[in-house]
Amino acid sequence: MTVYRVLFLVTTFVAVVPVWTEKHSLYYIYTALSKDVGVPGVYEFTAMGLLDDREIDYYNSKDQLKIPKQPWMRQKMETDYWDKGTQSRKSKEQWFKVNVKILMERMRQNESDVHVLQWRHGCEIEREQPENEFRFSRGIDEYSYDGQEFLSFDNMQSQWVAPVPEAVATKTKWDGVDILNKYTKGYLQKECVDWLNKFRTFEEEGLRMSSRPEVFVFARNSIKDRTRLTLTCLATGFYPKDVMMAIRKYRTALPEMEIESTGIRPNHDGTFQLRKSVDIKEDEKADYDCFVTHKTLSEPVMVKWDGKCHGCQRETGVGFALGVVFGVLIMGAAGLGVFFLWKKKLGCFNANPERPDGQNDAARAFISNQEPPQENGSANGHAVNGLSLLQNDCTVHLPTVTE
Structure with missing residues (x-):
């Protein structure tokens, strides 16, 4: 196979689910x-x-x-x-x-x-x-x-x-x-x-032990209207997933109907992230902040917007860094799911969670009428129907495709 092809399969199920x-x-x-x-x-x-x-x-x-x-x-x-x-x-x-x-x-x-x-x-x-x-x-x-x-x-x-x-x-x-x-x-x-x-x-x-949310606020040009800004609040790295976030103007939460939300998404490390955005006037000097509450916090986190649009003309300084951070977080959350749609569609008992090479100690015990060995099994070997079953800490052989 001289040409690598990756097949991305996206299947959408539409069903009525009676319970969560x-x-x-x-x-x-x-x-x-x-x-x-x-x-x-x-x-x-x-x-x-x-x-x-x-x-x-x-x-x-x-x-x-x-x-x-x-x-x-x-x-x-x-x-x-x-x-x-x-x-x-x-x-x-x-x-x-x-x-x-x-x-x-x-x-x-x-x-x-x-x-x-x-x-x-x-x-x-x-x-x-x-x-x-x-x-x-x-x-x-x-x-x-x-x-x-x-x-x-x-x-x-x-x-x-x-x-x-x-x-x-x-x-x-x-x-x-x-x-x-x-x-x-x-x-x-x-x-x-x-x-x-x-x-x-x-x-x-x-x-x-380490699941407090990190909170960022930044503004960029609006995709919908170049005369406006999109103000974004990003909370990431929190666990468990339940979190409350509000974008506030003069310390009053904006109505949710005005807010666009990504919903809570997984990060690659098992934590979660949430992003909410709202379009505002480009020259607006109002006092905006991001207000986040989470069970790991003794009191809510409030991060104030600095009033600047760091990505409007060119990506510099903190604005660029935050943009990169956000991009990496989003790609990290989605990337694993894509990667593991592999080309087509894509240890020992009490010692290794992986299925060993063909059988585990329980299978070997079935053959030899012994109890499954613990982490230090004996080195006795067994051969049944062409399968090599070596009894030495997880080193068992899968049957070859010719067998």
Whole structure:
């Protein structure tokens, strides 16, 4: 594949929803290229964990380290967690390297082209009011090759689905290993959900420690009328998401019908932002301010507009900086959602939330009639129906696509 194409899929659902629903997700995405493309920042293998579409950990084939991408992950997870995660992802990197070559041979593809194998797995939960309880919503375990579906797990039927002829042999072999399908379903419905809830708790605890809103007020030329200014109030970095904001004139809140609002949006770090704007006369010298209240504040924050339009003629000084800050915040909130619409559509038990390489300790215990080992499992190996099941701290091998 010599030309990279990114497919942006935007699906709009129109439905009548009788009750409010809160949803959360935990996914892991692995991407392997058939060769180094020589582009800075693009690696032969990358892996990342996503909590509610926010990156929580990352690994690439150059640095070969699983690292935290959120402060609360660094604070809450012990060194041993990252060590084991690094070893697990090194193992997956080797698995992907082998199987990209296998698929290229199977499809008689030219080695001079670049080919991509991806794997995504994880789970979603939802809470409907008034029950106020989270429940498993759906699980996904799917592979894509060169941006097209290759193989996916049907969680309801507990079997693999092959949408292309080249995947039929793999589906047949994997469906013949009953323990693999049992484990995959169990991981999606139980183990993944347990880790999702655990991470959400850690995130909430971490955000409560440093989640006060930062507030900015600035003016720019109005897009609608060049003789007027758009006065904007921006509050960002706050958690939880409930916040109250008012643009005030002479300390009196302007009517909401005159205000344009972005609504509360997520930032990349799990906090939130809110922007409200109003058009005013270009030469107006009124006393405007932004008034924000939030549960983390002992008293409301009031930031007064300095009366200047920093972006009207040229972007200089503070006005330019605020404009850049705002742009970065908005792109940061939206960028992750776009990035994770990947080309097509896009550890161990009690030790690593990721689905290990094929099975976890629970699956190995099922085979060997043992209890799942804790963080330091034995090094005994088992081979069942062509699956290599090595019992040493998360280093288990996925079945290859030829099996």
